[in-house]
Amino acid sequence: MVQDDVYIAVKSDVCIMEYGEHLYHRLGYDVGKHEYIRQKLRELGRLLVCSRKTTPLKTIQDHVKPINFLHVVQAVKHVAGFDSETNTYKCPSLALKIGHSLKKISMLVESRANVQSNYSAAKDARTFRRVYETRWNELISAASLRTLQESKWNAPQLLPFTKDVQTLHSYLDVQQQEVHSKLSADKSPQTWSQLAKVTLTQVILFNRRRAGEVSKMPLSAYLSQNPSDPQEDVNIALSELEKKLCKYFRRIEIRGKRGRKVPVLLTPAMQQALDLLVGTRQECGVPKENIYLFARPSAFTCYRGSDCLRYFAKACGAKNPESLTSTKLRKQTGTLSQVLNLTNTELDLLADFLGHDIRVHRQFYRLPEGTLQLAKISKLLMALEQGRLAEFQGKTLDDISIDPEEGQVTSTQMENQTTMRDGSNTDEASQQGPMTPPPAAQPQTQRRQKGRQPFKKKLWEKMEIQAVEKHMMTFINTCRVPRKSDCDKCLEMEGEALKQRNWLAIKFYIKNRITALKSKM
Structure with a gap:
C-alpha cells in the first residue's frame, strides 16, 4: 500500500x-483477491481522511453511530465528488461501495460489542443499520445509480467483428505451431513463456471464458482425470456427430466467478501444447511451488x-483490436446466439457454460437495445403509421414483413392508382364485388369530397392475370400481401404484359384475391 495519508x-x-x-x-486464500482487499481498505481510509477534515468524526466507529448519520452522508458525498447543482457524482461507484462497507462494519462492531458486553455500542450499531436502510437510498444510492445508468446512455456498444475473430484464431494457430516446434527443439524459459501465452489466449478465445478464470487454472485441474466420453446410457440420446465431438474435445472443470464450477473445452492442438508445457516446466525454470498451469518461469x-x-x-492485424476482449467476446456469443432458435433448455445450457444465470444471460447477453428497436419495434410503428396493423393479426414481430418504402407513395402514384383501380374477372374476384382498395389507401382530400363522379374501373385482362399469377401465386396461396419490392420485381419480369399497371395495382389485386379466398374458407 502506498505510504500516504490514507495509509496512515x-x-x-x-x-x-x-x-x-x-x-x-x-478471501485471503486467493492471492488475486489481495488487491481487492487493499482497495476496500483504502476506500474507507479516504472516507476517514475526508471526514476528519470536513466533519467532527475522527474514527470509523464514529461513522456507525446513528447520531452521526448526516455527517457520514456529507463525508461520502464529498469524497465521491457530489455536484449539488446537477445531483450527480464524479465517482458514483465509490459512494455505493463505501455504503456497503459501512453496513458490514456496523455488523462487526455490533458483534464485537456483544462479545465485550458493551450493549450500548451494540445498540448504536444496530440502530445505525436501521437508519441506513431507511435513508441511505434516498440520500446516496438513488443519485449514484442514476449517474451510473445515464453514463451508459448513447455509448457505442462495440462487439468483435467475425472477421477479426477469425483473423485472431488463424494467427494464434500459426504462432502455436511455430513456438511448439521451437520448444520441442530448445527448452528455454523464453520459448516456454511464448507457448504458454499463445495457448492461454487460445483457450480464452475458443471457450469465451473470463480471462481471469483461465489464467488462474491450477495445474492439478489439468492433470486430473476427467473423462469426456459419456456413459453408454447417455450415448443413446446423442447423434453420431455429438458422439464424435465428445471424443474430439477434452473437458476440464475450474473455479469461475463466485466460486461456480465452469467447464473448459480443449482441442487436440491445445492438449498437445499443454502436455509439452507441463512436461518441460522444471527444465524451463518454473518452480515446483507454482500451482498455476500458465505459470511464469x-x-x-x-x-x-x-x-x-x-x-x-x-x-x-485485426481491424478493431480494442473490441477483442474476453468480456466482449462473451457478449458476442450470447448476442449472436439469438440468431439461432434455441429452446429454453439450450439457453440454460449455454448460460451455464458461460458461467452465469439465465436471467443474467437474458438481461446483458442479448442484441443491443438500439438494434432491437431499429429492427423490430420499427415494424410495429410503421404498421401503425400506415394503418395496416390488422393485416398482421396473430403474427410475431419476426413474422411481420413491411418495407419502409411502401409508405412513401407520391401524390402522382395515388392519382394514377385512382384512375387505374383494378377489378378482377376471375371467379374468386367476381364474388368479391367491386375491386376497391381499403379506405386507408385513398388520399384524405378525396375521401372528404362530396358529389364525386364515379370513375370507370379497368378490368384485368387474361394476359395480365396470367402474368401476375406466374410470379405472385405464392402470396395468394399463403394469404400474404406482397411488398413494394415484390410487386416491382413482377413488373420488371412481365413488363410487356403489365405495362398499363403499377405496383399498387398489383398489390391490391393480390389483396382482393386473398380476401376472396378467405371468404370461401
Whole structure:
C-alpha cells in the first residue's frame, strides 16, 4: 500500500483493520483477491481522511453511530465528488461501495460489542443499520445509480467483428505451431513463456471464458482425470456427430466467478501444447511451488490472460483490436446466439457454460437495445403509421414483413392508382364485388369530397392475370400481401404484359384475391 495519508489513516483505525482481517479470512486464500482487499481498505481510509477534515468524526466507529448519520452522508458525498447543482457524482461507484462497507462494519462492531458486553455500542450499531436502510437510498444510492445508468446512455456498444475473430484464431494457430516446434527443439524459459501465452489466449478465445478464470487454472485441474466420453446410457440420446465431438474435445472443470464450477473445452492442438508445457516446466525454470498451469518461469504467479489477449489482438492485424476482449467476446456469443432458435433448455445450457444465470444471460447477453428497436419495434410503428396493423393479426414481430418504402407513395402514384383501380374477372374476384382498395389507401382530400363522379374501373385482362399469377401465386396461396419490392420485381419480369399497371395495382389485386379466398374458407 502506498505510504500516504490514507495509509496512515487505515493503519491507525481499529475498525478498518478489523474489517481487513474479516475480508482476509474470507478471501485471503486467493492471492488475486489481495488487491481487492487493499482497495476496500483504502476506500474507507479516504472516507476517514475526508471526514476528519470536513466533519467532527475522527474514527470509523464514529461513522456507525446513528447520531452521526448526516455527517457520514456529507463525508461520502464529498469524497465521491457530489455536484449539488446537477445531483450527480464524479465517482458514483465509490459512494455505493463505501455504503456497503459501512453496513458490514456496523455488523462487526455490533458483534464485537456483544462479545465485550458493551450493549450500548451494540445498540448504536444496530440502530445505525436501521437508519441506513431507511435513508441511505434516498440520500446516496438513488443519485449514484442514476449517474451510473445515464453514463451508459448513447455509448457505442462495440462487439468483435467475425472477421477479426477469425483473423485472431488463424494467427494464434500459426504462432502455436511455430513456438511448439521451437520448444520441442530448445527448452528455454523464453520459448516456454511464448507457448504458454499463445495457448492461454487460445483457450480464452475458443471457450469465451473470463480471462481471469483461465489464467488462474491450477495445474492439478489439468492433470486430473476427467473423462469426456459419456456413459453408454447417455450415448443413446446423442447423434453420431455429438458422439464424435465428445471424443474430439477434452473437458476440464475450474473455479469461475463466485466460486461456480465452469467447464473448459480443449482441442487436440491445445492438449498437445499443454502436455509439452507441463512436461518441460522444471527444465524451463518454473518452480515446483507454482500451482498455476500458465505459470511464469522463476515466479509464483501466472500470466494475465487479458494482457495476452490484448497483445495478440494487436499483433494479428485485426481491424478493431480494442473490441477483442474476453468480456466482449462473451457478449458476442450470447448476442449472436439469438440468431439461432434455441429452446429454453439450450439457453440454460449455454448460460451455464458461460458461467452465469439465465436471467443474467437474458438481461446483458442479448442484441443491443438500439438494434432491437431499429429492427423490430420499427415494424410495429410503421404498421401503425400506415394503418395496416390488422393485416398482421396473430403474427410475431419476426413474422411481420413491411418495407419502409411502401409508405412513401407520391401524390402522382395515388392519382394514377385512382384512375387505374383494378377489378378482377376471375371467379374468386367476381364474388368479391367491386375491386376497391381499403379506405386507408385513398388520399384524405378525396375521401372528404362530396358529389364525386364515379370513375370507370379497368378490368384485368387474361394476359395480365396470367402474368401476375406466374410470379405472385405464392402470396395468394399463403394469404400474404406482397411488398413494394415484390410487386416491382413482377413488373420488371412481365413488363410487356403489365405495362398499363403499377405496383399498387398489383398489390391490391393480390389483396382482393386473398380476401376472396378467405371468404370461401
